Amino acid sequence: MSRPNSQMSLPICGPAQKTTTAASRVGSNVEGFRAGEAMHIEAPEILLYHEDCFEGIRTRVEAGSVDVVVTSPPYNIGVAYTAYDDTVPRSRYLKWMREWAGLVRRVLKPDGSLFLNIGCKPSDPWVPFEVAMELRHVLTLQNVIHWIKSIYVENVSYNEQTSLNVGHYKPINSKRFLNDAHEYIFHFTLDGTVELDRLAIGAPYKDDSNVTRWKGAGNGLHCRGNNWFIPYSTIQRRSSDRPHPASFPPELAEMCIKLHGVDRVGLVMDPFVGIGNTAVACARLGVPLIGFEIDEGYLETAKKRLQRRVGRSFAGQGDQAQVVANPGP
Numbered sequence: 001m002s003r004p005n006s007q008m009s010l011p012i013c014g015p016a017q018k019t020t021t022a023a024s025r026v027g028s029n030v031e032g033f034r035a036g037e038a039m040h041i042e043a044p045e046i047l048l049y050h051e052d053c054f055e056g057i058r059t060r061v062e063a064g065s066v067d068v069v070v071t072s073p074p075y076n077i078g079v080a081y082t083a084y085d086d087t088v089p090r091s092r093y094l095k096w097m098r099e100w101a102g103l104v105r106r107v108l109k110p111d112g113s114l115f116l117n118i119g120c121k122p123s124d125p126w127v128p129f130e131v132a133m134e135l136r137h138v139l140t141l142q143n144v145i146h147w148i149k150s151i152y153v154e155n156v157s158y159n160e161q162t163s164l165n166v167g168h169y170k171p172i173n174s175k176r177f178l179n180d181a182h183e184y185i186f187h188f189t190l191d192g193t194v195e196l197d198r199l200a201i202g203a204p205y206k207d208d209s210n211v212t213r214w215k216g217a218g219n220g221l222h223c224r225g226n227n228w229f230i231p232y233s234t235i236q237r238r239s240s241d242r243p244h245p246a247s248f249p250p251e252l253a254e255m256c257i258k259l260h261g262v263d264r265v266g267l268v269m270d271p272f273v274g275i276g277n278t279a280v281a282c283a284r285l286g287v288p289l290i291g292f293e294i295d296e297g298y299l300e301t302a303k304k305r306l307q308r309r310v311g312r313s314f315a316g317q318g319d320q321a322q323v324v325a326n327p328g329p
């Protein structure tokens with residue numbers, strides 16, 4: 001039976017365990033992140049566990065307690081992760097996806113949102129569609145968002161030809177396939193009726209006259225729509241600046257949480273933490289997060305990035321390593 005943890009205000013089940021299956025994989029040399037313990041950052045509370053998310057969600061997260069899940073699972077396209085085999089048979093992968101989505105369903109609040117980022121490789125473009133069809137058995141697909149990583153736009157404005165070429169993409173040397181410059185963000189909810197804060201990520205009207213013409217346009221913003229241009233930041237060295245083969249920019253998670261409505265977010269969850277971009281978004285927005293990741297190297301990177309964000313090093317307190325700081329705006 002789960003019981004509330006008196007040390008924490010997050011609706012998680014039980015105290016940090018001393019030993020878990022995954023805990024045995026945690027190296028004791030990882031400062032502030034020892035076997036079975038959570039990495040714990042306060043203000044907002046950010047708990048990252050070195051643990052399989054199936055185990056973590058089942059044992060640590062109370063039913064109906066999570067407002068928003070922003071996550072990106074492995075895509076089953078042969079990415080070279082260190083602790084996960086991304087080449088399992090498709091049927092097994094889809095079954096696995098449905099299973100963790102079922103766990104998410106259990107812990108989501110009735111008006112909660114799952115933002116599921118998923119992409120593919122040009123030679124295997126069905127993955128996102130197959131995943132969406134599989135999750136259809138568990139959740140309702142409320143919105144389909146396109147994450148645009150790079151775009152070239154030509155436009156005529158006041159009789160002048162203009163163009164814009166923005167973002168980054170990985171060029172593909174192929175006569176068959178286009179460079180892959182987008183991924184999906186599937187917005188799943190329990191029943192498809194969750195109200196969103198569309199203007200929290202709204203776009204300004206191009207023409208001021210529209211502000212008065214359109215009902216509800218009082219603050220000068222309109223719904224951004226479902227094409228989101230979110231570029232990766234420019235980096236010098238992949239190995240040190242973005243040491244993960246399949247991460248998303250923190251801005252992606254930030255937009256999802258804002259769209260759900262920051263004011264009503266008491267807890268965010270990321271079952272597949274990677275290097276912690278959803279956690280960084282939560283630190284920026286000041287909302288609590290619980291997350292799981294099986295690779296201790298990625299978690300170590302997540303910890304460093306959060307430390308940079310909160311601007312303090314870890315100070316161990318009893319069993320729990322903590323960073324206590326105000327992450328600011």
Ligand SMILES: C[S@@+](CC[C@H](N)C(=O)[O-])C[C@H]1O[C@@H](n2cnc3c(N)ncnc32)[C@H](O)[C@@H]1O
Nearest residue numbers: 052053084246247248272274275276277293294
């Ligand atoms: C696409 S990546 C997530 C990247 C993350 N969104 C970021 O921006 O850094 C998927 C991650 O899931 C982790 N993973 C795979 N199976 C897992 C499991 N059962 N529980 C927790 N993490 C898992 C992998 O190690 C990998 O880091």
